[in-house]
Amino acid sequence: MPVDKDTVKRVAHLARIAVSDAEAETLQADLNAILGFVEKLDEIDVTDVEPMTSAIGMSMKMRADTVTDGDQAAKVVANAPAGSDHFFVVPKVVE
Helix, strand or coil, X not given: CCCCHHHHHHHHHXXXXXXXXXXXXXXXXXXXXXXXXXXXXXXXXXXXXXXXXXXXXXXXXXXXXXXXXXCCHHHHHHCXXXXXXXXXXXXXXXX
């Protein structure tokens, strides 16, 4: 689907980018080249290719789900400018 000059101007307006007529012609050629490349990608047969998140096979590093340092609320709130009953006290922002 080729992009015309009016479409380039409309996209530039939506992106809040000032584009002159000369720049619009250059961008039109660039966008058409990009879209032509994307159309070539549609020709590739990917029926037997599994979806992947990376080009390199990886596995997630997992750690044991164990409690290490618990019951530290008093130490955490100790550095706060204001605290009450193990909670941070902040100014009211909604009236």
